[in-house]
Amino acid sequence: MSLLPVAEAQARLFALAQPLQAEEAPIAACAGRWLARDVLALRNQPWADLSAMDGYAVRAAEWPGPWRIAGESAAGGAIPAPLAPGEACRIFTGAPLPAGADTILIQENVTRDGDQLLASDDPLPTGRHVRPSASDFATDDVLLTAGNALTPARIALAVLGGHGRLPVGQRPKVALISTGNELVPPGAPTPAGSLPSSNAAMLAAMLSALPCDVIDLGIVPDDLDAMTAALKQAASADIIVSTGGASVGDHDMVRPAFAQAGGALDFWKIRMRPGKPLMAGTLDKAVFLGLPGNPVSAFVTATLFLLPLVRHRAGASAPLPHTTQARLAAPLPATGDRDDYLRAYRGEAGIVSVTSQDSAATAAMAMADCLILRPAVSAAAAAGDTVTILPLAR
Numbered sequence: 001m002s003l004l005p006v007a008e009a010q011a012r013l014f015a016l017a018q019p020l021q022a023e024e025a026p027i028a029a030c031a032g033r034w035l036a037r038d039v040l041a042l043r044n045q046p047w048a049d050l051s052a053m054d055g056y057a058v059r060a061a062e063w064p065g066p067w068r069i070a071g072e073s074a075a076g077g078a079i080p081a082p083l084a085p086g087e088a089c090r091i092f093t094g095a096p097l098p099a100g101a102d103t104i105l106i107q108e109n110v111t112r113d114g115d116q117l118l119a120s121d122d123p124l125p126t127g128r129h130v131r132p133s134a135s136d137f138a139t140d141d142v143l144l145t146a147g148n149a150l151t152p153a154r155i156a157l158a159v160l161g162g163h164g165r166l167p168v169g170q171r172p173k174v175a176l177i178s179t180g181n182e183l184v185p186p187g188a189p190t191p192a193g194s195l196p197s198s199n200a201a202m203l204a205a206m207l208s209a210l211p212c213d214v215i216d217l218g219i220v221p222d223d224l225d226a227m228t229a230a231l232k233q234a235a236s237a238d239i240i241v242s243t244g245g246a247s248v249g250d251h252d253m254v255r256p257a258f259a260q261a262g263g264a265l266d267f268w269k270i271r272m273r274p275g276k277p278l279m280a281g282t283l284d285k286a287v288f289l290g291l292p293g294n295p296v297s298a299f300v301t302a303t304l305f306l307l308p309l310v311r312h313r314a315g316a317s318a319p320l321p322h323t324t325q326a327r328l329a330a331p332l333p334a335t336g337d338r339d340d341y342l343r344a345y346r347g348e349a350g351i352v353s354v355t356s357q358d359s360a361a362t363a364a365m366a367m368a369d370c371l372i373l374r375p376a377v378s379a380a381a382a383a384g385d386t387v388t389i390l391p392l393a394r
């Protein structure tokens with residue numbers, strides 16, 4: 001198989017499965033999820049012409065008064081009686097204006113004597129300090145569209161639109177499998193030849209920022225039947241992720257086990273460094289991603305494939321990671337025949353790539369707060385050159 005370009009592999013991955021079915025979730029369970037349908041306003045916001053300040057509702061044409069204070073309007077209180085000519089209404093922030101009033105005098109700018117009121121400031125433009133009815137949005141306005149991420153501000157908008165539940169994509173179930181005879185669980189003793197298994201903990205931490213449910217199936221030895229059984233066990237999940245055993249060595253069991261479990265492989269080997277041995281396919285209704293075992297390769301491929309796949313299945317309309325442009329603090333060598341995803345951080349003088357770009361260099365990886373994206377066969381870059389970066393979640 002020739003090496004597949006990253007963008008093509010991402011497109012093929014998304015084509016393997018549709019977003020999961022929608023569900024109606026209570027607002028408290030919607031943060032960070034994606035809308036499955038457009039959301040329309042069920043009410044006008046504001047519901048009436050409301051005061052934006054504490055003061056007095058008047059007719060601007062009657063400035064500077066005097067007015068007789070007749071009645072009061074407070075948020076949550078009774079609807080105030082209409083204003084007769086020459087009358088003002090005591091009013092508080094968020095309260096409806098009485099019919100006939102068009103402007104608010106703030107209380108700092110009036111002279112009040114009993115129920116007599118005089119303006120003590122400059123003339124007011126009509127409508128000053130009034131929030132007109134439906135000026136934020138009106139009933140039946142489309143507030144949010146399918147595929148929108150439910151950010152805190154959009155949750156506020158939906159609630160003000162009258163909603164207590166929202167149609168969102170279901171939370172994908174993500175099963176994690178770690179393969180390798182050398183692996184021991186986090187914190188277990190590490191006699192010679194053993195290695196703490198870090199990939200599942202790292203992936204679970206990455207996934208904790210997304211609306212999904214992680215099932216860690218633990219460590220599976222480099223054994224065809226054991227791996228086949230683990231994959232079958234994982235097949236009820238929406239996404240299966242393995243790490244390790246993805247390459248070409250005698251102990252790399254993931255591809256044959258996937259075939260033996262009944263999986264249909266869609267692609268293997270990507271034109272990227274690190275992460276070349278990545279594979280993907282389907283097993284029953286699950287999408288399978290086989291990530292390389294090296295922790296750095298697993299991290300980079302999870303960033304570019306696993307997290308976007310979770311977003312896609314959870315209903316995101318824009319599942320790919322956000323990238324931006326930035327200037328290099330130091331030169332970079334020319335790239336080879338694969339796209340480079342260099343671990344880097346944002347320093348004061350620009351972007352600095354970490355000292356070791358080895359796929360097993362976890363200490364260097366831990367210093368990174370972004371990846372530099374360098375296409376295959378790029379010429380060397382100089383300090384000050386603009387490059388594309390992918391900011392990493394903290």
Ligand SMILES: Nc1nc2c(c(=O)[nH]1)N[C@H]1C(S)=C(S)[C@@H](COP(=O)(O)OP(=O)(O)OC[C@H]3O[C@@H](n4cnc5c(N)ncnc54)[C@H](O)[C@@H]3O)O[C@H]1N2
Nearest residue numbers: 178180196197198199244245246247252276292293294297
């Ligand atoms: N002859 C070739 N050898 C290799 C090739 C190749 O094309 N031809 N590709 C290399 C590349 S690129 C990568 S990346 C690695 C990926 O290999 P695997 O996915 O088969 O991973 P393993 O061999 O199982 O492990 C690699 C490395 O990572 C450690 N590891 C594995 N799992 C974990 C874990 N859960 N936590 C921490 N560390 C883990 C493992 O001990 C190995 O040191 O293959 C190259 N070889």
Ligand code: MOO
Nearest residue numbers: 274275276297359
């Ligand atoms: O493609 Mo591998 O992930 O370079 O070490």
